[in-house]
Every structure is written in C-alpha cells, then in structure tokens.
Amino acid sequence: MQDVSGALDLTVFIPKCTGMAVKKKRRSPKFKYQEDKILKEVAAYITATYGSHYALPSGVQALDLIFSSGHGKAHCAACCIKYYARYGRKAGFNRDDLLKAIHYGILLLHLDSAERK
Numbered sequence: 500m501q502d503v504s505g506a507l508d509l510t511v512f513i514p515k516c517t518g519m520a521v522k523k524k525r526r527s528p529k530f531k532y533q534e535d536k537i538l539k540e541v542a543a544y545i546t547a548t549y550g551s552h553y554a555l556p557s558g559v560q561a562l563d564l565i566f567s568s569g570h571g572k573a574h575c576a577a578c579c580i581k582y583y584a585r586y587g588r589k590a591g592f593n594r595d596d597l598l599k600a601i602h603y604g605i606l607l608l609h610l611d612s613a614e615r616k
Contacts (some may be wrong), residue, residue, distance in 0.1 A: 544598040545605070566610070575607040 530536075565574045582600035586592060 541598060541601050541605075544595075545602055548602065562606070571610045572607060572614075575603045575610065578603040579607065 528535075562571070562574075565571055579600050582596045582603065586596040586600070589596070
C-alpha cells in the first residue's frame, strides 16, 4: 500500500512475508466533526449535573429511585425522546436539550451494560 506521499508502507507486507509482528504507531484520530470537543462538552455538562438541584447532599438522586423501581430503561428512553423532540421548539434550538438527551442516552447505555453482566 502507498500513503499519500507515495511511499510504500512495508508494515503491511513484512508480517505476511516473514511472520514477524510489526507494531504500528497509533495516531490520535482526527475527528472530522469535532466529536472530541463535543464529548468534552458532554462530560462537562454531566459533571455539572452532580452539583445541581437534581442531586441531594446524601448523593441520592431521583434517578436512583426510578432505577431501583425497575423503570430506569423506559424512563431514560422516554427522556431521550422528550429532549430530542423539544430541541428547536422550547427556547429555540437550545443546546441544553441535546446535552440532556445525550446524558439520558448514556444512562440508558449504563443500564443496558449492567443488565448484560
């Protein structure tokens, strides 16, 4: 194979010819759509929720009660729908609606992972 400079990439052929393992350098992915920056924004948003009115001093959140009652997955899925549907309708194209929907999606992934263990 050739890279964009026209140089031959021998790391593809050396292992096949010699049976030797060749370590490839891992490059940081170049995100085309700024996903790395958006993920940092999502992480900052979620971190801020732990200091908001949703968290009691005891650390118990309303979500904990919903999760323990067995309604967590349905609740999170419904909230994803709610906030995605609300985007552009309430307070214009409010970025917080997207962040909330993503947060509930992450919580849904958490519940799904816990269920699969």
